[in-house]
Amino acid sequence: MRTPQIAKLFAVLLLTSGFATGCSSQPGKPSASPEAVSAISAAKAANKKAKAVGYEWRDTGKTLKKAEALANKGDSAGAIKLAKKAESEAMLAVKQYELEKSMDRSLK
Amino acid sequence: MKKILLIATAFSIAAGAPLLAMASPSGDLQAFRSYFQKRFPNVKMADFKDGIYSIDTARRDAWLEFEDFAPAYEDGVALGKELFNKPFKNGKTYASCFENNGIGIRQNYPRFDAKSGKIVTLEGAINKCRIDNGEEKLGWKKGKIAAISAYMSFTSRGNKVDIKVPNDPRALAIYERGKRHFYAKRGQLNFSCADCHVYQSGNMARGNLLSPAIGHITHFPVWRKKWAKKSEAKGKRGPTRGFGTIQRRYGGCNKQVRAKPFKAQKDEYNALEYFHTYMSNGLEVNGPALRQ
Numbered sequence: 045m046r047t048p049q050i051a052k053l054f055a056v057l058l059l060t061s062g063f064a065t066g067c068s069s070q071p072g073k074p075s076a077s078p079e080a081v082s083a084i085s086a087a088k089a090a091n092k093k094a095k096a097v098g099y100e101w102r103d104t105g106k107t108l109k110k111a112e113a114l115a116n117k118g119d120s121a122g123a124i125k126l127a128k129k130a131e132s133e134a135m136l137a138v139k140q141y142e143l144e145k146s147m148d149r150s151l152k
Numbered sequence: 153m154k155k156i157l158l159i160a161t162a163f164s165i166a167a168g169a170p171l172l173a174m175a176s177p178s179g180d181l182q183a184f185r186s187y188f189q190k191r192f193p194n195v196k197m198a199d200f201k202d203g204i205y206s207i208d209t210a211r212r213d214a215w216l217e218f219e220d221f222a223p224a225y226e227d228g229v230a231l232g233k234e235l236f237n238k239p240f241k242n243g244k245t246y247a248s249c250f251e252n253n254g255i256g257i258r259q260n261y262p263r264f265d266a267k268s269g270k271i272v273t274l275e276g277a278i279n280k281c282r283i284d285n286g287e288e289k290l291g292w293k294k295g296k297i298a299a300i301s302a303y304m305s306f307t308s309r310g311n312k313v314d315i316k317v318p319n320d321p322r323a324l325a326i327y328e329r330g331k332r333h334f335y336a337k338r339g340q341l342n343f344s345c346a347d348c349h350v351y352q353s354g355n356m357a358r359g360n361l362l363s364p365a366i367g368h369i370t371h372f373p374v375w376r377k378k379w380a381k382k383s384e385a386k387g388k389r390g391p392t393r394g395f396g397t398i399q400r401r402y403g404g405c406n407k408q409v410r411a412k413p414f415k416a417q418k419d420e421y422n423a424l425e426y427f428h429t430y431m432s433n434g435l436e437v438n439g440p441a442l443r444q
Contacts, residue, residue, distance in 0.1 A: 098420065100412040101340045133340065144336040149344065151183045 074118025083127035084111050090134035099141040104133045177317040177327055177430060184431045188366045192354065200367030201435045203443065207354050208361055218442050225302060225375035225440045227391035232303030235296055240285040246300065249281035258308035258437050262426050263316065264323040271326055271422040274301055275397055279417075292416040293400035298373040299392045305373065305439030313370060313437060315430040326419075330427025333420060334365075339411030345424075348405075360444065369429045371441035372398040378444065395440070398425055 076084075087108055094100045111126035188200065195206050205212040218224075236246050236254065247253035251260075261274040272280075275297050279289040290297040317327050337344045348357065349365035356362070373395050380394030399421045403413035414420040 095412070098414070099338060102407055102410040102412050103340070105412070140337065140342065144332075144338070147336075149335040149337075149346065150180070150331060151187050151346075151350065 074116075076115035076118065076123060077120035080111075080115045080120040080123040080127070083124045083131070084108065084115060087111065087127040087131035087134065090131045090138070094134045094137035094141070097138060097141040099137045099144075101133050101137050104130050104137070107133070176324070180331065181431060181433060184366060187350065188353075188364050192364065198435065200364055201370040201432075201438050203367060203371060203441075204361045204363040206367065207364065211361065215442060223375070223442055224377075224380065224394055225442065228299045228375065228395050229303050229306050229440065231296075231391045232299035232301070232306075235300050236303050240282070240287050242285055244285050246278065246281050249277065249284065254304060255307045256311055258305045258439065259311040259313050260315070262422065262429060264318060264320065264326065264426070266318070266320060266323075269322040270419075271426050273399075273417065273422060273425055274304060275399070276417055276422070278304075292397070293403070294379070294396050295392050298395035298397050298400075301397060302373045302395060302440040305371075305437060308437045309439070311437050313429060313432045313435050315426070315433055317426075317430060326423045327427055327430065329420070330423035330425070333424045334427055339406065339409035341409040343409040345405065345428075365428070365431065367432050367435050369398055369425070369432050370435050370437050371439045371443070372401070373440050374401070374443045375440055376443045398428075 091100060091104050091108065094104070107126050107130040111123045111130060114120075114126065115123035185197065188195075189197065192207055199206040202212070202215075205215045239245050247255075251257055258274060261277070262271045264270075265272045275292060278297055278300055279292075282289055290300075317323050334345045337347065345365065348362045349368065353362050353364040375394040376396060377394065379396050379400075383389070383393035397416070399416040402421050402424060403416065406413040
């Protein structure tokens, strides 16, 4: 029983160190501001909700990818702008779902 | 007294629910047909199978010329026939998987399978047949599967669409899901299928005449000029280049209203196809057909 627990612990440590290495700024490579990372993360979470209810909009995911690309280039302001746009779209998509769920628009 | 009321309520729900459920699809169909008859009073019900060509004379004349002269889908149907009859590695053919050897059966699809509680589309049955016979499945929306499906539609021409929604809560739930998808607005443009193809049918959206939803599915798979052009631009000039299944079209429609499309042959579009096809019950199958 102890062996799998040790293996799990080792895997967690390995992943954590991987994340830490990947997320820390590398010399010569621009890094995104914490605000940009947070905005992208919020937009992703919102879009996940829209997807879960089957109402994701066509371009939201693309906008998010563009935001991430800008963040990777160090353009935090551009990344935040696009992430906010994506988040707003995703929130509207969920509202759309809620409204449509409560309505019957069928022919009578 | 409370007990009596409780029993009476339970009894009325138990007795009433199936009746309501049974009445719903047929009532919907009646309302659907009645709406389109009123919207297009000069179109005979049977002619709605021709899509926009049932409501626009000039377009109809041009379309009939194409159909009479050399319809672009002909080679695709021939390929579909060849594939349909080509034995699998085990020696069997598609005919072994279908009733009536797969000839003249399009009008019964999609159908509710009571055993699995799921919808079986014709394309789904084609791929299931392949898997059951040890073959790889085909891509869902175009290419060979559309050619085989087109051939099967071709052999069903003239048969009337006959979709059954049994009084089974699972079938009714799928039907309702499809109906909800059809009428609910979605995407950034906030449009439903019904917005374009029911309430605005016959009107123009840019250069396109919006087709009536009734009769939509009778002519699928279709050969679309748009799809053929797209394939040709990629250097593909084969006999299936313009073909697409109804679920390919669903994906395109969802994209046009800027909604993320669902995956073909999964529950959402299968439910939509079930409802959508039921709404054309009684119309003749005339697929495949040319479309813009």
